[in-house]
Ligand code: G3H
């Protein structure tokens with residue numbers, strides 16, 4: 001089975017009122033866990049690859065691993081560039097056959113973000129790919145190089161509904177990542193915090209009122225940093241800090257119902273994977289066969305993805321709609 005186009009997955013997700021899980025892939029075990037869990041749950045899937053993942057694993061390895069996942073499953077799978085930071089990187093991925101790319105110009109002034117995003121859209125649309133733009137700035141680390149080079153925004157810059165309309169109209173982006181209190185990483189907030197769901201509704205309505213229809217919005221930084229995963233890590237020699245907190249899953253569920261058609265999850269996968277490895281090391285300090293600790297790590301990610309697609313994104317059972 002070939003890749004499925006991101007465009008088709010979005011159309012079905014909006015119609016079915018579920019969200020697509022966009023899960024980050026960096027290695028074989030993560031990919032196997034995600035693909036197998038989605039296959040089991042009959043969930044459509046977006047695999048996303050960051051610039052850092054390409055640097056870590058090599059684009060050719062990632063491409064071949066994804067080809068393997070596609071051939072070993074029956075579910076629709078799309079491949080997306082996460083946080084593309086230049087026209088050149090987006091073009092490279094489009095040329096490699098990615099069904100969608102993100103151009104993240106969210107740190108640029110509005111007009112420059114428009115100019116860069118439009119340039120990517122023009123190329124993508126001539127080459128059968130689609131584009132996710134971003135407007136507003138997430139709380140915390142901004143893009144794929146994190147705090148080191150990506151910049152850091154303490155309070156974030158929330159997306160304005162009128163600007164969202166102007167941005168989509170001016171660029172032609174096919175989906176839009178928005179900032180409504182969402183945040184990347186494991187240290188999103190201190191204590192419980194919520195998304196600005198009223199703002200989300202206002203953005204969705206503004207797009208609809210301006211003739212853009214049931215427009216697909218994207219929620220980055222959507223990991224919930226589950227307490228039980230943090231505990232597994234800390235109980236087995238880790239030290240994540242007590243103030244780790246994420247976006248409540250109940251907020252993600254509302255966001256899905258309002259029209260966030262793509263929900264990005266990476267940190268929760270990392271937590272599950274790390275917890276699995278730490279637990280294996282702790283229970284047998286003599287272990288040195290990587291299969292002995294990577295297998296439980298893979299199983300922990302699989303369990304997490306099953307939960308997300310079934311209970312949070314509600315895309316389970318929609319693979320063949
Ligand atoms: O939002 C960013 C993703 O979690 C990718 O992170 O750049 O460390 O691969 P990365």
Ligand code: 13P
Pocket residue numbers: 024082083183184185186219220221222223224264265266267268
């Ligand atoms: P998390 O860090 O919340 O998993 O967000 C991932 C993400 O937005 C990838 O683009």
Ligand code: ZN
Pocket residue numbers: 083184220221264
């Ligand atoms: Zn992101």
